[in-house]
Amino acid sequence: MIGVIKKKRVAVLISGRGSNMSALIAGAKAPDYPAEVVVVIANKADAGGLEAARADGIAALAIPHRDFASKAEHEAAVSAALRAAEVDIVCLAGYMRLISPEFVREWEGRMLNIHPSLLPLFRGLHTHEQALEAGVRIHGCTVHFVTEGMDEGPIIAQTAVSVKTGDTPATLTERVLSVEHETYARALALVASGKAVMQNGRTVFSD
CATH class of the missing domain: 3.40.50.170 (Formyl transferase, N-terminal domain)
Incomplete structure (x- = not known):
């Protein structure tokens, strides 16, 4: 019996409507695609891509950067959400935030843009x-x-x-x-x- 290949779990970070996010979600629906989008995270509560992700059955979270006193605190919250979702790969798709070296080092080799x-x-x-x-x-x-x-x-x-x-x-x-x-x-x-x-x-x- 041929074993089932476990798909990599992917998070997509967005700031707006997320057209590339939607394309990744659509592509991942192919049975032989090696990844699945499991969560979408936006740094803006009104990002249009959140509703688009939910309509596709994807968990979608708003973690607004304005709710945090510092970039470090915001990124810590984002990383916590990524770990909670057991994410393997992070895809930036119109994520309009400059990312700190600390965040990059945590996900380096596993984060795409x-x-x-x-x-x-x-x-x-x-x-x-x-x-x-x-x-x-x-x-x-x-x-x-x-x-x-x-x-x-x-x-x-x-x-x-x-x-x-x-x-x-x-x-x-x-x-x-x-x-x-x-x-x-x-x-x-x-x-x-x-x-x-x-x-x-x-x-x-x-x-």
């Missing part, structure tokens, strides 16, 4: 404006392991899109978002299956 550029190009905010100003002809998105440096972690997956004549930040945003969902689900599957692991500051892949 998606960024709307082809890293190491265009770190930080306003990536589409940066791409248009730089005049690049190819743009895209990157999923990477989270490390202490902002948008500096080892790359797991990338998808490129063309920059078209006449593009605006809005049209480029839409084109990149159209590939973000598949890219994030693919990257999470690689990590959850053990085919992509972080070792010595690099991503090591196996078949």
Whole structure:
């Protein structure tokens, strides 16, 4: 009898509507997907993604950062919720909080983020404006392991899109978002299956 492979338990951290969160939840519904989303946590009580997660039968918690006296206290509450849910992997999906080195170290190698550029190009905010100003002809998105440096972690997956004549930040945003969902689900599957692991500051892949 073939044993059942235990799926990795995933938490998604959001701040808004959570379109990438919804894509991860949808992708994880496939029977052969190596992970399952077990909890969604938002740092804002009115984050739209909370209701979307609940509608999919996922536990969803608001842990508003404004309810805490310090970043450390807020992150301690988030970590406690992650441990309570017995989470294996943490996915940041539009989580608009700078994460402390202490939080990163607790989850390093098990925490992923998606960024709307082809890293190491265009770190930080306003990536589409940066791409248009730089005049690049190819743009895209990157999923990477989270490390202490902002948008500096080892790359797991990338998808490129063309920059078209006449593009605006809005049209480029839409084109990149159209590939973000598949890219994030693919990257999470690689990590959850053990085919992509972080070792010595690099991503090591196996078949």
